[in-house]
Amino acid sequence: MDKLSIFGPGLQNLRQILDKTTFSQKVLSKNVANAEVPGYQGERPNFEDALNERDLNLRATDEKHITSVKDHAQFKTEKDDTGNPDGSVDMENTLVSLVKTRMNHALTARLATHKLRSLRSAISGNR
Numbered sequence: 001m002d003k004l005s006i007f008g009p010g011l012q013n014l015r016q017i018l019d020k021t022t023f024s025q026k027v028l029s030k031n032v033a034n035a036e037v038p039g040y041q042g043e044r045p046n047f048e049d050a051l052n053e054r055d056l057n058l059r060a061t062d063e064k065h066i067t068s069v070k071d072h073a074q075f076k077t078e079k080d081d082t083g084n085p086d087g088s089v090d091m092e093n094t095l096v097s098l099v100k101t102r103m104n105h106a107l108t109a110r111l112a113t114h115k116l117r118s119l120r121s122a123i124s125g126n127r
Helices: 003-007 009-033 047-053 091-124
Strands: 043-046 076-079
Touching: 009 043, 009 091
Parallel strands: none
Antiparallel strands: 043 076
16 A cells, blocks of 8 residues: 555655656656767657556455555656657757656646645644
8 A cells, every 4th residue: 555545646646747757857868968879869758558557546445346456567768769860869859858857847846745735734733
C-alpha cells in the first residue's frame, strides 16, 4: 500500500507527475550533454508503454474485487526520430522540451506543497 494513499488520489497523482517530469529531465539533459558526441542519437521518454503496462490503483469495496499489486511501471526511452535526419540531437527542440518539462515539474511541486500544507493545517487545527 502506498503511504500517500491515506490522503486520497491527489498526492499519488502529483507524485506520478513528478516522477514523469524527473525522468523526462534526465533523458533531455542526457541529450544536451551528448549532443556534440559523434554518432550519438537522441532519446525521448516513452510513457505510452508505461501507461499500457500499468495496473490501475483500485480499491476493493467487496472481498471479491480484484486489487492492484503494482505501484507503477518503470519509464523507458526510445530513439528520438523527430530531430535531425541523421538522428543527431535537435538542440532547439530539446531545449524547448527541457524548459516545458521544468515548468511542469515546478508547477506540480508547488501543487504538492500546497496540498501538504493544507493537510498539515487541517490535522493541526490551524494552529
